[in-house]
Amino acid sequence: MSSRTVTSLTNPTVKAVRALHLRKARDETGLFVAEGLKAVIEGIETGHAPAILLYGAEAAGHPLLQKAVQATLAANGEVIEVTEGILAKVSRRDNPQAVVGVFEQVFRPLEVIEPHAARCWVALHRVRDPGNLGTIVRTADAAGCGGVILVGECCDPYSVEAVRATMGSIFAVPLTRATEAEFAAWRNRWPGSVVGTLLSADCDYRQADYGKPTLILMGNEQQGLPPDMAALCDVNVKIPMRGRADSLNLSVAAGIMIYAVTA
Structure with a gap:
């Protein structure tokens, strides 16, 4: 040695x-x-x-x-x-x-993404918590997602905390960074459906029609999806809250959405 x-x-x-x-x-x-x-x-x-x-x-x-x-x-x-x-x-x-x-570190440009290479993709707008981000990357890997796109000013996916949370999936899931304007322009060429998650949405996530390939767009831990990002979605859905909690942890919500789309 x-x-x-x-x-x-x-x-x-x-x-x-x-x-x-x-x-x-x-x-x-x-x-x-x-x-x-x-x-x-x-x-x-x-x-x-x-x-x-x-x-x-x-x-x-x-x-x-x-x-x-x-x-x-x-x-x-x-x-x-x-x-x-x-x-x-x-x-x-x-x-x-x-x-x-x-x-x-490896980041893949938006322009080289091939949407039909996977059933499901994930975009995160201004995600703040590295543990959440790392867990979402791990879940995206487990479900066979095509990649994770970081939109706007997000926490660093290559921070020690985020990498720990990926449990090795940091190497398996392609990552992309984009500004809001870059993402909005690129999204217009998306061949399937773009689905946002909103607490105020009328459509239950289990009833939505997910066109293939599906791009899931989720907001950050504090504000959720802002109106300009929600407007980019073909459909906005909600995950019903039945108890006293008024929202889910971002990585849990992302996991539910990813498996709803890929089921």
């Missing part, structure tokens, strides 16, 4: 990886952190080799680590054995994963 050992938190590579908790560093470098051997292997198996691979002594004997090391070195990446203390600082957790990979 061709690697070197680092024990100092002041090591330049370690400092660079730690900095990736900050959006500024992620934006400047185009890199992000994925924690855990499972996530790293998921990245490798979907064609994304780590630029940097950090691992602790406890992972050294794992058979899949050798695969990760070979993939990293084959892509001219850097492989470093580090202490548990460094792993804890890199992940900002008391019980860190024994393997951490640094990967390149």
